[in-house]
Amino acid sequence: MKTNVLNFSGGPGALPISVLEKTQAALESVDDTGVSLLGMSHRSDWYQELNAKAQSNLRELLDIPNDYEVLFLQGGGSLQFAMMAMNFLKSSHQTAQYIVSGYWSAKAPLEAMAQGQVEVIWSGESEGYRRLPTMDDLKNRVDPRAAYLHYVSNETVEGLAFSNDTTPQAQTLICDMSSDLLSKPIEVERYAMIYAHAQKNLGPAGVTVVIIQRALLERAQPHTPPILNYLAHSNANSILNTPPVFSIYVLKLVTDWLIQDIGGLSKMAVINQAKANCLYQAFTEREDFYKIHAKPPHRSLMNIAFSMKSVEQERSFLQLSKQQGFLGLEGHRSIGGLRASLYNAVSLEACEELARFILDFQSV
């Protein structure tokens, strides 16, 4: 189990050990039904209850207002890039606005271009995605007539994150929170739609959570094929076709863990801040040796992308860290280097262990 404890992968991320154990038991028989989780019908009463409980756990944790629906969809974060444009941009005669602040937010407008008019109102590409836009950068660029403004709250690859104060404002704000949803409290009311694939802080890959305001749901273009239509999924209570029962079950266990073991998202946020502080502190103490990709104050609490003076040093860091049980410290293929991802299930103790390794590491 040591490798699970020291899994710093960018995603799929570590899950709580207690959740892994319960999932293992459910593979044989779930909740004393005598039926394996993998053979459980999505038309059963048991699944109806699971669907409702997973939704109510999310509502409780995120304090989701009543005029928002919670949907469980498939196709990952990437399908959302296309789906939002199919539902809210196509045939609208409006423009969809995008903030491009890293690898993942750059993908979203590419999918939307096939559906309608797209405008990138700010891009950090020329600066190597090392910072996020300030309020001044966005001034007078956000169009209240736009179909929506899309941005990514936490850039998983580059390790950049918007704070409460720098969150963009727009009439119809859509946010990809794939790598930081459930890591801290958020103000859902600021958004028309929030989405996140599960495989960072929510559970395993296979389910994507969409939190959508009813007023936006009503705008879903009727010509969108039902299987890609938010309103059709909402009308079917996310059982339009066979849902990913396994992933939703694990999501429910993870949200139980957040509520019962952690004590909610404010407590989770305090732990996540302490985890990130301990690692940033270690990097700062050896800044002659390590270079953090993102500039302060835009540094993420979930992902720290960093590099060393040479590829050889990085290779030796990876090799030695693996020998000591650390997993998933390779950087994303698009920027190379190294990355430590500190999702919810990575403990403060694991971060302290990695910080010690970072401080002690001597390259060959």
Ligand SMILES: Cc1ncc(COP(=O)(O)O)c(C=O)c1O
């Ligand atoms: C912020 C963000 N958005 C979208 C994606 C793409 O998600 P998926 O692989 O589920 O399509 C990722 C992948 O890691 C991501 O980190």
